[in-house]
Amino acid sequence: MENGKKSMAVLVGCNYPNTNNELHGCINDVLAMRDVLINRFGLDPSHIQLLTDAPAPGSSSSSSLVMPTGANIKKALDQMVDQAQPGDLLYFHYSGHGTRIPSLKPGHLFRQDEAIVPCDFNLITDMDFRQLVNRLPKGASFTILSDSCHSGGLIDKEKEQIGPNSLITADPKMQTSHKPKAISFESILQHLTSLTGINTTDIGTQLLECFGANASLKFRLPRLEFDNFLELLKPDDGILLSGCQANETSADMNPVESGGKAYGAFSNAVQLVLKEQSDQLISNRQVVMLARKVLEAQGFEQHPCLYCSDENADAAFLWQPESQS
Secondary structure, three states: OOOOOOEEEEEEEOOOOOOOOOOOOHHHHHHHHHHHHHHOOOOOHHHEEEEEOOOOOOOOOOOOOOOOOHHHHHHHHHHHHHHOOOOOEEEEEEEOOEEEEEOOOOOOOOOEEEEEOOOOOOOEEHHHHHHHHHOOOOOOEEEEEEEOOOOOOOOOOOOEEEOOOOOOOOOOOOOEEEEEOEOOHHHHHHHHHHHHOOOOOOHHHHHHHHHHHHOOHHHHOOHHHHHHHHOOOOOOOEEEEEOOOOOOOOEEEEEOOOOOOOEEHHHHHHHHHHHHOOOOOOEHHHHHHHHHHHHHHHOOOOOOEEEOOHHHHOOEOOOOOOOOO
């Protein structure tokens, strides 16, 4: 961490235990990233907020859990942004399900927008992340690493630096089973309808009925304010490293071999890259490109992407110790 600057992080792992949507590696992902932040990047542990929907592996206590509901995640992110000062670095790591919802943007009738799926299904959308980035004080940066399906474009209107690529073929010899980190729009709608009893396919109506003022900004803004919000387009310090393209899925790995550790493929690839490059600075662009190579070598059909300003594409990923000379 550079002198005179502080770093803060919010880490969210959603395994959705005992549900049809259960994943296995998401909590492991954010616990491993917490270690990386502390040991490599020098973050103060007290500046890291951890939200998981089950105790850490090996721990039987759930009394200290902060559940990753939509309201709790947004509260943690809001607090982090509120505390930020010029020059500070903010980091959000999310490992869990993602989804796509019908776009409300004028002229985009058949387009879909991206969202993450907290444990209570109170979706956090690309517009919510745009609003957080817009609130940053000048000179502060906000890096989001989303290991979830359809995560490309998760900061609304952020410039694409590394985008779509040709698909690769998975290696059939991989000794692991994996599950895509996606919940379909139809499944989310069905779940919300069972809670509200309202017979409508309008996701905004369902979310507002369930969560009220805690629902996504996308569904709470009056139409005029919504249109004005969409006019905001400027270079900023939002940085998104997505686990895959907007139309792809990200893998949650549950090793077949006895004793194997479950993990998210993208989170694991990034951590391998940082370990291999531990003695030198590495840019956001390099992290994504090297993670793509790791995933391709492992046989995964997903392509991490990078969304940020031109300047931030080649800026160092988080703040890193100077190379030892």
